[in-house]
């Protein structure tokens with residue numbers, strides 16, 4: 001039997017169920033470059049570049065196993081059709097994908113084509129995300145079952161159904177990407193890069209994880225930096241969970257290090273918890289999680305603010321440093337992603353979708369299932385989470401007190417003393433010119449005033465438009481069971497989502 005293994009965002013051979021099971025057959029390992037996908041507003045050349053590294057690595061490994069990667073361009077059903085005519089394959093295997101709406105519709109088209117052609121298509125789960133009806137109360141248990149199951153070993157040998165592919169991967173025609181912003185500091189893709197990062201993180205860098213991931217000064221080293229590898233599947237999430245557990249169980253591990261590994265493991269759980277939200281409600285890509293918050297902000301309001309936010313010229317140094325670092329490297333830590341999104345939504349009163357798309361394009365680790373729910377959560381659109389209006393000046397003092405990160409990314413402020421670095425608009429124009437900061441913009445709005453306005457606007461909107469019964473439905477559908485349990489015990493229904501209010505954040509729904 002000939003089986004096509006369709007690689008998508010699972011570019012590895014280890015813990016790859018479809019490849020493992022297909023190894024008994026004649027196999028066609030296939031990757032399809034889909035030109036229409038790379039024209040979508042949430043995709044970019046930097047993501048393709050990471051993918052390309054990973055394809056080269058995958059191809060080299062598959063060649064060693066005996067069956068090189070077959071790469072085709074075009075619409076997937078058309079590619080499969082031609083391949084079917086050429087090889088007569090009868091089985092297609094792949095991983096389930098919670099991608100964006102475009103990939104979901106493409107998968108539906110593939111399913112239709114398979115039915116018409118009498119091809120058996122088996123999809124495997126690679127995450128703890130459940131497709132179809134399921135009981136949210138048992139979700140954690142199901143996640144653990146998947147992560148604790150034995151990983152699939154890489155096949156030791158493959159029998160190729162197509163021996164020589166005339167189109168060598170090295171000469172692959174790159175898709176024309178709609179977004180081509182350069183990313184010189186991008187992480188490299190590929191299985192070996194992912195493995196090295198994981199080993200290095202578990203052995204060394206994770207020691208300071210818990211305490212050092214919030215500051216953009218230290219997070220670059222303290223975070224695992226595995227996100228683009230998880231998003232493109234060059235390392236299996238299950239392997240990461242299992243190796244993390246093994247590292248934490250080592251007898252000689254220090255308490256702080258063990259706590260850090262525990263905190264890291266909870267993030268791996270969040271990965272699937274968030275993706276599950278998009279799996280359960282794909283409309284989240286386009287619509288607010290809480291339907292009554294849809295009209296809170298309008299697309300197209302204040303275009304100058306959006307442009308300045310996008311280009312890292314808001315005049316708030318930490319915000320601009322984060323955006324510019326992201327342009328350069330395709331990655332920024334969680335806290336700063338949250339702050340960027342919150343500043344766009346609250347201070348600059350932007351509708352959530354354009355900022356979310358901009359960030360998606362900038363992230364080499366763009367993962368729709370995490371991205372859209374997170375972007376909405378940080379914009380106050382779920383109706384069930386504490387609102388976090390990050391104070392960009394407070395965050396700046398707290399997370400970059402010496403201005404190391406700011407000076408690295410906002411060179412206009414390199415000579416501004418610490419006293420003024422976080423609030424350079426307080427300098428007179430003569431002082432600014434003397435310090436070489438004359439070209440750095442002043443903010444469009446006072447940030448405290450902007451936060452006050454945002455708070456008042458949301459409060460009024462909520463009183464007028466937000467229906468409790470819909471909030472309860474959102475909570476039922478998307479709320480974390482752990483949080484819900486806590487809420488049930490400790491808060492009255494009207495204060496269900498009251499939050500910490502720390503770290504420069506405010507809870508507006510109290």
Ligand SMILES: Cc1cc2nc3c(=O)[nH]c(=O)nc-3n(C[C@H](O)[C@H](O)[C@H](O)COP(=O)(O)OP(=O)(O)OC[C@H]3O[C@@H](n4cnc5c(N)ncnc54)[C@H](O)[C@@H]3O)c2cc1C
Pocket residue numbers: 213223224225226227228230231264267268270271272274332333334335337338341359360363365366367368370371374375378
């Ligand atoms: C507005 C916004 C958009 C985001 N978009 C993405 C995205 O497109 N892709 C993406 O992978 N992450 C996204 N995140 C989550 C998080 O910021 C990144 O996963 C993390 O910064 C990646 O770095 P790391 O791998 O070093 O993280 P680590 O802290 O080392 O975490 C390990 C892994 O756990 C998962 N994870 C970590 N934090 C979260 C979280 N808060 N929610 C869900 N999963 C998490 C990721 O898979 C991550 O790679 C977003 C967060 C915000 C606030």
